Each structure stands twice: as structure tokens, then as C-alpha cells.
Amino acid sequence: MLPTWMFVYHISLWYNLNFWQLLRKEKLPVDKVENIPLDMNQFRMLFSTCKVPGITRDSVVSYFRTESEGSSPSHIAVLCRGRVFVFDVLHEGSLITPPEILRQLTYIYKKCHNEPDGPGIAALTSEERTRWAKAREYLISLDPENLTLLEKIQNSLLVYSIEDGSPHVTPEDYSQLSAMTLTGDPTVRWGDKSYNLISFSNGVFGCNCDHAPYDAMVMVKISYYVDEKIFENEGRWKGSEKVRDIPLPKELVFTVDEKILNDVNQAKAQFLKQASDLQIAVYSFTSFGKKLTKKKRLHPDTFIQLALQLAYYRLHGRPGCCYETAMTRYFYHGRTETVRSCTIEAVRWCQSMQDPSTSLFEQQQKMLQAFAKHNKMMKDCSTGKGFDRHLLGLSLIAKEEGLPVPELFRDPLFSRSGGGGNFVLSTSLIGYLRVQGMVVPMVHNGYGFFYHIREDRFVVACSAWKSCPETDAKKLVQLTFHAFHDMMQLMNIPNL
Template identity: 30%
Template sequence: MAEAHEAVAFSFSVGHEGFNVDVSYDVFKALFYAGYRSWKLRCRRTLNSLYNSLYPGHPSRGIACCGVVAGLYFKGYDPSFHIIDWLESNIFRRYLQPRNGKILACIVFGGGGYILFIQLRQYTLKKLFSYHGWMYQEHGKNIGLVPKIWSVLVKLCVGRNPSLFSCQNFLPSLPLPSLDETLRRYLRSVRPLYDDNEYQRMEKLAEEFKQTIGRKLQRYLWLKWIISTNYVSDWWEKFIYLRGRSPIMVNSNFYGLDAIYIRPTTIQTARAANLTCAAFRYRTELDHENIKPLMIQKFVPLCSSQYERQFNTVRIPGKETDKIIHYADSHHVAVYHKGRWYKVFMFYKDNLLQPCELQLQLDEIIRDTTPPNYGEEHLAALTAGERPLWAEARETYFSSGVNRYSLEAIEKAAFVLILDDEDFEIGTQDVKSDWPTSDKGSMTGKLDDYACAILHGKAYNRWFDKSFNFIVSRNAVFGFNVEHSWADAPITGHLAEYVLSEDIMNYGYDALGNTCGTPRFTALKPIKLKWNIPESCNLMIEKSLVQATKVYNDVDLHIYVQDSYGKGFMKKHRLSPDAYIQMSLQLAHYRDSGHFNLTYEASMTRLFRDGRTETVRSCSIESSHWVKAMEDPTVSKVERIKLLRAACDHHQLQYRDAMSGKGIDRHLFCLYVVSKYLNLDSPFLHQVLQEPWKLSTSQTATTYDDKRLTKLMSQKPDLAEKMALDRLKNIAAAGGGFGPVAADGYGVSYIITSEDLIFFHISSNKSSAETDSKRFGQRIQQAMQDMRELLESESKSASSSKNEKKISTVVPSTDQPA
């Protein structure tokens, strides 16, 4: 392939026969196409920036406005009240003829007036989106007057057909809560965790903090809030992610799994080609900003800033802190197979490769019998071990020569593709079949091994620094591993859903399981990366591998499949599915540990500019009262149900507070950062930040676009006959998970895939005597069963009462015949 010789595109030498000039025109042609594509991309981004700056308006409307102003002016109607005449006489007359000056003055006035109008609309929308009272309206009840007026105003001001980043300019800033309110909420949240003496101590620490340095820290934080778009996100990324010196494998990176009930092929290279091409199509959609921003209530936008670094992004190690580097463009992917690294180009003459063309390259890699270079097989273990060791090795051995070129090929890739040399077993269903005939729960053991392979693999067969790795097993099962610092899970979840739907519904496979189509040209050749790794560097690689192996050998990962009932039952009893599941986790964890523990549930704050996440403290006074009632045989079922509903309602309130900027933990975290910058010690903040999250939870949301699915279904009528639309909505059915946050705690990720199916991803450490992931899965199963029986008793009681009422009211009339 021409691009393989970029380094020798032009050579000049002097010999016995005179000057010798060697020019590779193929390489210059390839470089021309690469430059041409980059130029087009820059132009596209410039136009998109102009469009976004004027949204909810449009440049064409601005031009039309200028035309209307000029037309009215030259017809004798001056809409500017003589401002146009002033502009022409005082500014443009010196340089232009009177008529031309008037035309330009009309354009300036019309354009300026339109921009001013757009700025007013953007300011109005920013103020409107700062209101979150609509979130607190209960479903099924009459909406208040204020939310009604608010929704009408938003619909009047907001534009149509926004692009991905159109709404960024009028998203509000994350509000800064008052110190008193945060401390009050915090003390209420920890009340179930402490006895009276410990709680009084925390109250005293909080009061001392408020009366001493708390107000000062709040004022400094207020200054940061004034000058930044988001007072949390930059510090959160820097101190929570990039400053961490421990391995990011398991501790930070998270994973996602394949579609569990759909197996389109068993040919590894075909599946990898389809998924990779789909990912590049998605990247094109991002570059062109054709993807619509996610909306709540169909007109409240979520922040899209996290999408910017999804591709062409890498985390670079440092001795004290890492950094994230995002490249404007990338024309290739880095591929790993059996200890060897390859550079595979994805474009030919400025055209994205088709899956059938990419599969030929991947087949070349599979057939390649060249052994890895010395040190190459375990090289990626450097990204899995402790960060200072990797930083030292990178600076010492990868800053020049062939090692630098090969490392840049990986780090500058759009993403990493792993062609695994193992099979992932996830079920007994046949290829291309619909739902499996076997019981869903019987797959649990296989899912555990599969999830472990995606979370950490062998530590040396994943490049954990890249924004994400696509992993395809030998039997064509897919998974992805994601570096966490650049964005949160929903962003990659959106990508995964896109590529899986494209893979199955758009690209497809032929009868043999290979990609469809005919290559347009001779197969391109992948470039095998070369490495010159000395013995001293290899010792560092093996040391990092030992560190990483110790980490992943301690992981206890289990997937519990809850298939006896799901969100349909919960909604039937008028309970929020998320709150219901969180209460089941509280009950399960109390039974598992014997006491209440600090519980973390991630909530997004993307209603605000550059928002990421906030914490919902699921262990509350209300939830603890309900859990105790469930364990107390003297408490009636009626009382238990009452307490359950109160606990779910309070959890929903906390979730809404977190989404609307009234959370606790990010505010306290930023106060702690300010205290460190000022060298001020706070026993209260130290206590707060040291409290372990024994139970860390997160819900995996789905973001499928029903309209897009319906369109694809109409284009594939044969596929529509085989698969129901509601099943296609759950292509990414199994979700994903993460490692435990506390050494003696659990990490639980769950995804509600359908009315009767929930996947729980449970992680813990084998070294902890207090935890056991399979045991906790059983606790969740029992808690869900107990809650179901509790609510069913309510239904039976209500039904019985209703029947008795009917019987008592239907009395036979004495004047009717027998």
C-alpha cells in the first residue's frame, strides 16, 4: 500500500553517476487525497460553526433579512429610522460610491439586526432552559400553569432541525448550590449510616466547617462559576481521572457487550469489517453534525460536547498527571492480532472503504504468520499497569525512531480494533436466529467469562489508553472497552447502538456469513508495525503486566439475568423502574452486609453546558425505613408498601435534584479542591471525601431512534419479516459494566432491556471477605422476588375488596321472578 512508504516518499542522494532523485508519485497522490479530505473537513466544520452560532436562526434567513431591508429602503420605506443613511454618510461614503455605500449599509443594518434578534432568542432560551420545574411534574396529573407557559415559550423560541452542536450556545451553566443547602442535604443523606453519637459528630464538623472556612471556599468557587461554562467538569476530569496513578484497566475503563439474542455471522473478519465501517460512518455523521442532539420532552436539549473526543483520541501517560489528546482527523485504525500490531487504512482516493474491501485487509492479517517483534506481544500491558511506569517507558523508549512511528500509528488511530484469538460464548442460539429457545438465565455462566474478557482480557491484548477498543472474538462476538476520562458511558452506548443496527440491518451478510458486495479495486495491504524494544524496556513491559495481572485476577464479575419480570410490572404498580431497582439493591445490600452503606448512583447533568454526572445517594432515610420494615416480621404488608412508595418517591426527587444542579457531591468535591489550592485543611471535607462508596451503581440507558429503525426496516423488508421492531430496539440488550469502586464493595450496572428483562452486571474483589458477586446476584434475585410478592398482595387485596364491594351492592329485587 502506498501509504506504507510515507517516510520515503522523496529521497535525494549523490553517487558516482551524479544526482539521484527518487519520487514516489503514489505516495504523493495518497497524501494529496488525505490533504484534500482534511481540507473539506475543515471547510465543513467552519460552515457548521457559522450555522451553530446563528441557531435557532439560519444564515439563509439572515441573507433574506438583508434583502428585505434593502428592498424596503430603495422603495422609499426606511425600516432603520435613518440608521442606514447615517452609516452610509459617516462610514461608507469615504470609500464607496453613494449607491454602493447605501447597499452595504443596508446589508450591515439587516445583518446586524438579524444577529441581534438571534442573540435575543438565544438569551431567552438560555433563561428558559434554566427553569426545571417541568421535571417535578408527576406523570398522569394536570400540569401547572407555569410549566404550560414555559413549554409554549420554549416551542416559540427554539428552532427546527438542530445539528449536533446547535444548542450549545444557549445551554445554561451548571448552577452553584448554596453552602447551607448542600450541608443540609448531606447530613440528611448520611443519617442512616451513623448512630446518634457519630451523627452528632458529623453535625458538629459541618457546623464548624460552615462557620470557619466554608464561606471563604464558597466565595472562591463562586468566582470560578462566574468565569467558566461549568465549574465542575474540568476539575472532575483532571483530579478524578487524569491524576489517578493506579491502573486504569478495571479501575476506570468500562465495557459493553454485544447483542445477546442476535448472531448475524460467525466469521470474525466479516463482523469486524461491518462494525468498523459502521463506526466510520458514525464518525462522518459526527463530523458533519448530522446526528441530532438528544432531547428530553422532545424540545429540551442535552449537552453534546462529549461527542467531540469520541474518535481520534488517546490518553497520554504522565508521571504526575495524564493528558487527553484529540486529533482533528485520522484515516486509519490500529489492529491487534496474536501479539502483532497493524495499521489499516480506511480510505481509498478519499472514499471510505466498503466492508467487503476492509474484510480483505483483515483476512490478510489473520493469514499472516509473521511472529511478533521482541516485546511486541505484551506491549499494551504498559497501558494496563501503573501510570508512572508507562510514562517513564514512553519517554525513554518511544520518543524517537521506529518506536515513535509505530506508537503514533496506534495513538493517532481513529480507534483500536482487536481481533481476539479466543471464542466468546454468550448463548446457545443459532446464527441468524431470533430469540433463543433456551432459558435466558442459563447463559449466566457464559456471560461472566465473556464480560471479563471485554473488561480486561489478558491485560496485554487491549490498548486501554485509546478512547475505545472494538473487540471481535474468533467466533465473531463483539464487545467494546472504553477509556472513561474523555466522556461518560451514554456517549459510547449511542455509538454501539448505531454500529450494531448498521451491522445487522444495513450492511448484512451473504449466505456464507461474509460481508456483502464486490470490492472496487485490488485489496489494500495492512502495514505491520515494527518495534525496536531493548531488553530494559521489555523488563518494564513485563513489570507492568505483573501489576495488571494482579488487578484483573482479583476481579469477581458476575451477570445476573432478571427475566421473571421487569419494568412492565413496575409501571403497572405506578413505580419508577429505576427507583424500584435501586430499592431492590438497597434491600439486597443490607441483607448481604448487615448494615446500611453509602450508595452511589450516577445521574447525568447534561441539561447544562459541558455537564457530565452527579451523584444520587440511594441510601436515604426513606429507603432505610422500608428495608427495616421488610426485615421486621411484625410490620404489615400495607405499611411496607406505603414505605416502599415513599422511598421510591424520595429517590425520584433526589434524581431530579441531581439532574437540575441541586446535587451534593460535586459541590463538596469542588470545595475540597479549592481548599487544597488554598492550603486550607478541613476535617469535615476530609471525612466526606474519604467515605467509601460500598455500593456504586449506574443504569445503562438506550437511545435508539425509532424513526431511524422504522426507516431501516422499510429498506429491508426481508429482515422485517424475520425480526419484530420491538426486538430490534433492544439490539444492545446486555448493556455493560465497570469494576468495583471500593476494595470491599460492589459495582453494579444494570440495563432495562424490555418489559420483562433486566441485566445486572455485578463486580467486586475476590480478595475481599465481605463480598461475593454471585452471592449478591442471588440477593438481588430474592429482593426482586420479595418486592413482587409484596405488590401482588396489594393487587389481590384491592381486587378482593372490589369484588366484595360489588357483591354487597348487588341485592336481588323482590319484585323479580325467581
């Protein structure tokens, strides 16, 4: 019997391919903020892009071309039960239809579920980078054809992952789905690929991407596009059911030996060990959302950032150095800048909230000062007035030129403030749509904290390492929700 997802997922995959065609034809509308166009270069890296491991340094390779630039790969790779298949998504110059996609996926599914599992070469991509680079070199030395197969995966439009699991999910609790999307079966994820589209056997889907080529908003954009199209068409294909005589998917069969199979098993064990150490809590706060915060003239993103500062302060008894993403796409090829949310104003407000002798009015005023500071920082960082990327550039130049590391970067306070990738809170707003994201903590005693904002709710995704005795993702989310209520109560005191 075919699983439910078969009758959902060919539609979803087809809309992903429509998005690819928009990019190929340069028809994707330019993103704008208050009528100011944003740089769209990152979208070139969404399809047919892959990180390639090197012994000392990785490289990002993109095979994508627009139609005006020339030909671009038009096949996808499908990973199922440790095996790899590819098929072309164009036939006689046009996209294959959802019924044709269903035929291809059904062929792969039946083959994998009626025959032994494959070697699971994909698990190697979850290994430590140098170990994966060495394993890859060895794999190629076994048989030159292995390089051809690796390149076929590297230049594929995307990797479509067929997972056997059925994650539980409700509109209030996305924890299990997020965990399985982030840390699922490593033999059906190509960790280096810019885009892994993951289907589960109960019709739920998610996606994984490599952060190096692009930022989260690219993934948010395509996810929302697919989501909207499915809603518009009630998840159904309304065109022809006819399936043309298109070539069946081709399996990529690697030449392997005992060493490679041992490397795969070691990679799987290492990945699953680390995955089992990750605590993930993804919940919806449904008492209010963007609508009420805007009504109180509070910026919703700043609202969540300050609630997180208060939650962390209450849980750990100290301020938490915090990274928040600011996008710099106002600039040519702009990516991100760091907003350091743990300001003096935020800390003073947190202290006042824990001091019974501080009046509600004073707490409110300190909170509004913290809001003003954060809003200004976000604006400054988005418009090129941040400093973290500049400092990163200086430290990298010193390394590349073989110069001694400048004194600033050796100062213990630089690390304690989050510098050098040491932020205890690694956070980002995923936007104002129906798309949620997830990230692991930057440091062992830290948290990953991503969220999205809707009219009537905030959805928060928090991660922590179980092996760290002092962190607790679930507790931090609960305290953040508690802080939301406390902050709203401050805005309801008389004489505002």
C-alpha cells in the same frame, strides 16, 4: 482456516466508521429527553482521542475534527498477538467497503498467526500510571521513531483488538463475555484509548473505553447504532464485492531492548494477577421488566436501586453507601452528578422488610416513601441541585492552591458516606436498550453494579474482589433478584 468473526466483524467495523462519518459531517441527531436537547460535546471524544501518561499528571488529547473544522485522522490501529498495524479507512475520499476491510483484517490475522508474537507494548498501558509514564519516556529515548509510532496509535480513530478467546455467552448469562471484555489480553488493548473495539474468535464482540473523556451513554449510543444496523441488514453486506487496489496495512515496529521487554512482562503479570482477583456475575432477570414496573407506576431505575439496597442490607446486615450516576447533559458540557441512593427512607424500608412484626401494608408504604425520595433526588441531581460535584470542585481548588484540606473532607463520616471515592456500591443505569456495561468496584470491600432495563427483563452486571472475604458478587445478584420478587409482591397486596 479463517475464524468466524472475519465474516461478521468487517460489517460491524464498517458501521462504526459510518458513525464516525455522521460525527464528522455533524449529522448525528441531538439526544433529547422529553423534547429538551442534551449537550453532545462528549461525542467529540469518541474517536481519535487518547489519554497520554505524565509523571505527575495525565492529559487527554483529542485529534478529532468535524469536516467544517478541518482534517481529522482517518486510520485505525489493529492489535493482534502483541503486534500493532494501521490502515486508512478512506480511499479516494470515500470509506473503504466491508470487503476491503475484510481484506485488511485477513492480511493482519494471517500474518500474526503465521509469524512469532510481537513484544506486546500495549500491555504497558495497563500499568500503574507513573510507571507507564516513565516506561513511555524511556521507550521514546531509545528511538525518536517510537514517539511517531505512539502518536500514530494515539490519534487513530479507534483500536481494533483481535482476541483469540471464545467467551461463552447466553441470553441469561453474560459473565464470561463480560470478564473477557473487561480483563482480556492486555497486549491487544490500548488502555489509554477512548475506544477499543474487541473481537473474539467465535464472532462475539465487546468494547472497552477510557472513562475520562466521556460517559457511558456515548458508548451505548454507538453500540446500539451498530447493533440496529446489523439487524436491519441481517448482518450482511449487500453492496459490491469488488476490492480496490488499496495499500496493505502497515506494521508499527517499535525499537525495544531488554528493559522494555521486562517492563512489558511485569505489566502483563501485574494486570493478569489483578484480573484473576475479580469476580464477575452478569445475569438476566426474566420474570418481568420495565413493562410490569411501569404498570405498577414504579420507576424501573428506582426499582432496581431499592432492590439493590435491600439485597446489600440482607447480605451484610447494614446499609451500603451508594453512588448512582445522574446525567447533567441538560447543561453546557454537562457530565454527571452523584445520586446517593442510600437514603434514610431506603434504610427504614430495608429494616421493615427484615422485621417480622411489620405489616405488609407498612412495608409497602415505607417502600413507596423510598421511591418518592429517590425519584426527587434523581430529578434534583440532573437539574443542577446535587452537591457532590460542587464539593469535589472545592477540594480540588484547595489542593491546587496549596490550601489545607477543609475540615469536612477530613471527617471520617465523609468517607464512610462514600465521599472521596469511597462508595461501597458504585452503580449506573446503562439505559433501556440492548447494551450492557461493566465496572470494577470503587473500593476493595465494595461492588461495581451496572444494569440495563428492557420491557421483559433486567440485566445486571456485578463485580467484586475475590480477595475480600466479605463480598460476593454472585450472591448479591441473587439477592437483588429475590428483592425484585418481594417488591412486586408488596405492590400486589389488596387495598393498594
